[in-house]
Amino acid sequence: AQSVTQLGSHVSVSEGALVLLRCNYSSSVPPYLFWYVQYPNQGLQLLLKYTSAATLVKGINGFEAEFKKSETSFHLTKPSAHMSDAAEYFCAVSGTQGGSEKLVFGKGTKLTVNP
Amino acid sequence: GAVVSQHPSWVICKSGTSVKIECRSLDFQATTMFWYRQFPKQSLMLMATSNEGSKATYEQGVEKDKFLINHASLTLSTLTVTSAHPEDSSFYICSARDPRGMKKLFFGSGTQLSVL
Numbered sequence: 001a002q003s004v005t006q007l008g009s010h011v012s013v014s015e016g017a018l019v020l021l022r023c024n025y026s027s028s029v030p031p032y033l034f035w036y037v038q039y040p041n042q043g044l045q046l047l048l049k050y051t052s053a054a055t056l057v058k059g060i061n062g063f064e065a066e067f068k069k070s071e072t073s074f075h076l077t078k079p080s081a082h083m084s085d086a087a088e089y090f091c092a093v094s095g096t097q098g099g100s101e102k103l104v105f106g107k108g109t110k111l112t113v114n115p
Numbered sequence: 116g117a118v119v120s121q122h123p124s125w126v127i128c129k130s131g132t133s134v135k136i137e138c139r140s141l142d143f144q145a146t147t148m149f150w151y152r153q154f155p156k157q158s159l160m161l162m163a164t165s166n167e168g169s170k171a172t173y174e175q176g177v178e179k180d181k182f183l184i185n186h187a188s189l190t191l192s193t194l195t196v197t198s199a200h201p202e203d204s205s206f207y208i209c210s211a212r213d214p215r216g217m218k219k220l221f222f223g224s225g226t227q228l229s230v231l
Contacts, residue, residue: 009156036222043119043208043222090159103220105151105159 002027002093006106014114019063019078021109023091026072033074034092034103035065044090050074061085086113118142119211121223128199129231136194136226138209144189145211149220150182153206162207165192199230 007022025031032051036044048059055067065076074091091106118141128134138148148165163184164172171184181203183195192211196203208225212218 004158038222041124041224043121043224044210045222046219103161107156107158 002031002095002104004091004093004104004106006091006109008109009107010110010112012112012114013081015083016080019081019085019111021076021089021111023074023076023106024072025074025093027093027095029095032094033067034094035059035063035076036090036092038088038090047076081113083113083115086111119209119221119223121209121226123226124224125227127229127231130200131198133195133197134199134228136207138192138194138211138223140190140211143213143215146189146214148186148192148209148211150184150194151208151210153208159208196228199228201230204228204230
């Protein structure tokens with residue numbers, strides 16, 4: 001069985017500040033991990049994914065995430081927040097690289113960026 | 116890039132009526148589409164896998180007679196909530212897998228269903 005826990009349903013940062021969104025996972029098989037972003041009135045978009053190649057994964061829009069097996073974590077970071085980063089972010093885990101039908105999502109974290 | 120269109124974006128209906136939600140892949144053919152449901156402050160939960168030309172595969176606990184899925188073409192899957200009740204009020208979102216290249220999943224923008 002797989003599960004994802006996102007710590008903090010809401011995160012608020014100032015523009016230019018570090019963004020840190022936390023995700024911890026549980027998986028009985030080697031996991032594939034994903035971060036998705038959902039902007040208002042839009043579908044989910046893939047930010048980045050971990051597929052056992054490199055533990056530090058770089059995604060779009062300056063985001064990156066580090067897979068830490070010892071901590072069962074896959075936290076999402078961005079050095080400097082931009083107003084356009086305001087959105088809801090979902091962490092997800094899958095047992096397959098394609099990230100297909102058995103995606104298990106976290107509850108999401110809403111990021112607010114203050115000017 | 117590839118786009119998945121979901122319609123309507125929101126719908127309000129009376130208890131006991133049926134509501135149909137459409138999910139279209141606009142620039143690729145999707146043999147497989149997925150339907151999720153999200154209650155407020157909860158995770159997206161996979162409801163079913165929609166397979167073109169065959170029956171959908173439902174997740175445990177999802178009533179197949181209540182949530183009818185039809186995937187009659189390679190670009191369209193529909194979810195019909197039959198005899199809707201207030202407890203069916205939720206956010207429904209579909210996704211489609213692009214069979215080309217990296218086989219990425221693309222998501223629709225979701226449908227907010229409110230049953231009065």
